[in-house]
Amino acid sequence: MLFWQILIDGFAISSLYALGAMGFALIFGVSGVLNLSHGALMVAAVVAAWAAGNDLHVGPYVGAALGVFVGFAASLITYFLIVRPLQQSRKIREEEREIFILTATLLWGIMIQELIAYLYTNNAKTVAPIVEGVVSLAGVRTPSNEIFTAVVCWLAIGLLWLLVNRTRAGKAVLAASMNPRGVTLLGVELSQVYIVIWAIYGVLAGIAGVLLGMFLGVSSYSVGPLTASAFSIVVLGGLGSVSGALIAAYVVGYLETLTAYLISPAYRTIPALLLLVIVIYVSPRGLLGRR
Amino acid sequence: MADARLDVAGLTKRYGGLVAVKEMSLRVEAGKILGLIGPNGSGKSTVMKLIMGIERPDAGSVRVGGTDVAGWPSHKIARLGVGIVFQHSRPLHRQTVLENIKLALLPDRLTRLLADPETDARARAIAARVGLSEVADRYPSTLAFAHLRKIEIAKAIARDPQVLLIDEPFAGLTMTETSAFSDLICELRDDGRAVLLVDHNVKSVARMVDRVLAMYVGERIAEGTADEVMRDETVRRVYLGGSLETAARPESTFRDGTTPFLDVRNVGVQYGKAQALDGVSIHVHAGEFVSVVGLNGAGKTTLFNAISGLLPYSGEIRREGQPLRGRSAARIARDGIVQCSEGRDLFTGMSVRENLDLGGQHLPPADSGRQIEWLFGLFPILRERQRQAAGTLSGGEQQMLTIARALMMKPKLLILDEPTLGLAPVILEQISKALERLRQTTPISVLLGEQNVTFALPHADRVYVLEHARIVWEGEPERFAAEAGTGYL
């Protein structure tokens, strides 16, 4: 019973983690950017979906779509307003570019967070779920929404896989994540690849955010923890490796669930952090890192 | 025997399966200069790093004045009296030249909060010694490249090392600077130091060295005086290849007259202070096969990257009369000037077929399929390897894939940067044949950059020699051996 419980709950939460972290990994793989406003983008999507339901009184589907759109738009704004100017700035030394991008995206995340707290208070928000009720899975009473979350996550991951492996633009993106110079030499404009990946990333973060909003709920305080969790998953999986992030998300998700069930919910995140420290120390490239 | 300041024996270094240095032995006596030469990738820089303790050797001994220091951390080796002059200078930019020299004079102690009063005088003396007196109080960023190199020398000799390692002493220097620099090195030798000079070819160091040791793929191939080494058959084969057969078509047969397909005029490129290209002019006619030969570091890659739009440059690069400046690198590639870079830039995690498809992504699917069939004809091995990940191919197969991928773009001009790097002779043969077929059966122009002359000359219609950022010779391949060959060693 407990076994099935952990298996099912861990799967749902891990799928969410995976979706949230994959876009993050993709961006790092292609452009070497660690976007520390990640959590803020996700929360923005949740709050948009929530506000659409509460203030505009739209249905859950429209609300969710609006949330995803906000994630998408916020991601592109982040790229054009913050990341691109820093990537192209000639005033910044190459070896310091990284810390500038990290600092700027973090500041940007704080701005989004403060704006949300100002407009909608820092109370937790939950998005009206698209599906309600519970079903029994292997004797475990499971909310339909939890199943829905896992299904949508895997649909999105599957679509991403198809996009990357079955379309020309997607192939170019994948190729760019392996060797950005290589695609330039093949006549692909990297600047366009960047726009494509930030758009994909925005949609993924938006979907992950809205699902999280339906599943657990978020507040403006979730910004930091969400960024940190994506960050640790991506590091664990190996910076820049999308498939590594997928695996790491499940490692972290199940480790957390196991801890929560078997030890105490209060210690939930600690074993995952310990694992992270050990992995960084033993193999800084993470589980599947390339760089 | 006993007075060998530096005595290296059986030194071996492996990176994974690759043996970078294999049982190297060398000795340098006080007051002597040993030249360690070898083409790119021969392991000579690794030897230097092993001596300095920057890398740990897997086997062998490094004796400095009798003490075996193999495996020591580099600061301890330095304190035992070994100094190194790096090829790339990275002075502290916020400190003056003098302060940079003072740095090297400081004791390695945490408690030293005030410098000894005599440090200043000693630093000034060293500055005077290497010819930096006039600029001692200026900041490195305001200085010429030669001065930056001198700062490196000054730092290296600050601790009065008995063994001095110098990596590519003349890279990026002009003729006059080179001669001033070699005088300085000779003076340091006359102080009674043992000097190890690491460089690409014998010629550049011939004037100063007492002995030369030539390396090739991690092993010693010859040792002796500069003349002996230059006459050595193995060395000649490594650098110049065997007998050369050429089949050049005269330039007049290319009918685009005064506006060649590619016209590079007076192009210069700077990396920081170093002049990587200096007033280079070359041209390639439509359908012509042009080789640019030059040693590693001469500027070939820089030239190709400038053409491909990957670097800012001065001067003018035109394609069919139209300036290329302002077009993005990707646009230049799409328009038909396609580069196979030295590092190959393959998508190692993707299959051979996927790599090729990416090359053909701008083509309609039908064209792309036809092009792949044609390429499988050119490189049959790739057909067998279609489903294999590019990263798992052998070096030669990877090189073929790189060329094939570039050809998928239906280029008008194909730029090949060092395609032979690290490849076995059998593979060279195959690539060579493919290039010849390309030359015979297609209208594609080729611009080939090589240090391997054997490979570069047979197909070439015309040859340029690039040396120290400049074009020093241009002509038909058959004239090369007589006019430029000796200078090439």
Add this chain to the structure above:
Amino acid sequence: MRKGQNRAISAAFGASAAVLAIILASPVQAQTKAPIKIGVIAEAQAVAGSSIPQAAQLAAEELNAAGGVDGRKVEIVSYDNHSSAAESVRAFQRAANEDHVNAVIASYISEVVLALEPWTGRLKTVMVSPGAASDVITQNIAKDYSHLKYTFHGYLRSTSLAQQVCAAAKELLVDQLKMKSAVVVSEDAAWTTPLDAEYLKCLPTIGLHVLDHIRFSPDTTDFTPIFNKIEAQKPDVMITGISHVGVQPTVQWKQQQVPIPMLGISSQATNSSFWNDTNGATEGVLYQGVSGPDVAVTPKTLPFVAAFKKKFGNFPSYAGYTAYDEVFYIADAIKRAGSTDPDKLVVALEATDYVGTIGRVQFTGKDSPNPHALKVGPDTITGLMLQWQGGKQVNLWPAKVANGKLKFPKFIKVGAADR
């Protein structure tokens, strides 16, 4: 209500408080005397906290409209503490040293009030808390009365809260529904330590056997393991002690259809916006309150709610009621003391006997183990037990002010079978 706590230093640096302008049509003669200044330090971005300055403002306006205190106007100076103890200290220092307020109304978070408590003695400034619950606040006063006597606890102590929950649970659950067992589940915070201790003491006395006692981190976002663990023990009810969290456990409780009712302290549930925040998941949640929007606890309650709703467009949080009353009884104490001298003000406040919106306010004496706490009981403050039903907060207990019947959503299995 706070977690992860992403705090910009800029915020840490300063009490970035918006001073609410208080410009009222005022009688000319009143302006000849200096106004009485009351500082309000609260959590402007939190729902429970945001009502505090609003309610205080409303009270000041009503007082001033009636001519002020001995002709002196009452002025509210408010500070946003961003839910941070350190910022609250900054704000308190500013209020005392810079703005020279005569008294401070501060925060619904126990930790904040505990951090401010020593400063009330250091800066000799009277402070009344409208919403913190920890018993430690008053225990500290007992330990060092001469120094900490400036602190008044204007909200129920955790122990009192627990006693009220027990009293309500006895009538509603044990007497009506024959429940026998409970699990105590609380967030890990200063205010729940005495709360849980009292729960564990009083629940068995009313006939509820405590099967387990769970404390979870206020950082928790996924409550599934907690609910599962509780459900496995098959209790009849969960007795709650939550304030910093609220939306997430409630939503997940509904989503997972945990078949066990929740009753106890759920501070966020007292807010009228809780229905929207949880998308209605709060249906059936039972929570202790000192007042409800439609419950006439005293004759002053409903007029206050109406005026508040008219002015600010929403209903006050629980701390809004107490903050409103506090302005009145601080003003009253100043009037009786005839001075704003802090020591005289303390004496006057200790003698407070004021009927406000939540009941009759009297403080325990300085010889009590909990000096300066609110007295509770049938004659003073009884508290309420309310339930969310169809988007409305319905009061069920005590019976004389009840306006509805106990009702649970379908997934709750009450008295089901033979546990």
Add this chain to the structure above:
Amino acid sequence: MRALSTTRVLLIVLAVAVVAAFLPFWFSGYILGLLTLAYYFGVFAMAWDLLFGFAGEVNFGPTFLIGTGAYTAGILDNLYQPPIAVCLVAGALAAVAGGVILALPALRVRGPYFGLTTLVAVLMLQNFIVVDASLTGGEIGLTVPDVISVSDATNYEIALWFMAASAAILFSLSRSPVGLILQASGQDAVQAGALGFNVTKHKLAAFIISAFFSGLAGGLLIFYLGSASVGTLVDITVGVQIIIAAVLGGRRTILGAVLGAVFLIAMSEALRPLGDLSNFVVSALALVVVLLFPSGLLGLLTRSRETV
């Protein structure tokens, strides 16, 4: 800046500090309180600059050191109430121990990976504080029974002179032979090693010094505020604000960090009328500076001769 000798700069620091020491005669307690905080954050930012600007280590976890120092001092005071000085020393020593722990991976892994370990260190500390609420006061804060003084002016003078002394020490250190070696080690560890410097030793020393000042300032800060909390001392965002102060002021200048910290405070004070939006605007302003003037305020004032 560059043209000035170390002694000159120190005299200027002294002069500015003496002038600043008279501010209590003109300014209200509230402004002094703000400056007090600014000075402590200035010390945090200077300590960070020593690690990043000189030793070249990207430390995203300055708050790990600060938090370790502050909480050690605070918990000690809570449990046994020894003299405050004892608590401060214990805090600084604990921070130094934390610095050594942080340095271990730094000497092993490079670049972004080191940055990650520092981030993880902060998360671990944060978790420890939150979970171990009975000892640390948990999420909302630890209240200490003792404070150094309740007088704004006294607190201000303590912070000012502590900051000035730290600035003088750290600045002299950065200009001293040791600072030079540190800078060389940070820029090119291989070359520094080849010049005979034990890079490990120097970097470790930098971590210890940075940790010492961070921990001491952290301890002083909680005995000024009377409380410590994750949100004000440990959270990653606090660390980022410290980094922002240093970057705003100008990296590799040590003194710029103080300027950045004071600027941030002045800004948030000036924007106070905006209420809840002030944090938003301060972040936006800092972002604009980062985007448009990467060399920072001191860089802007002195037009550093360093060119890329």
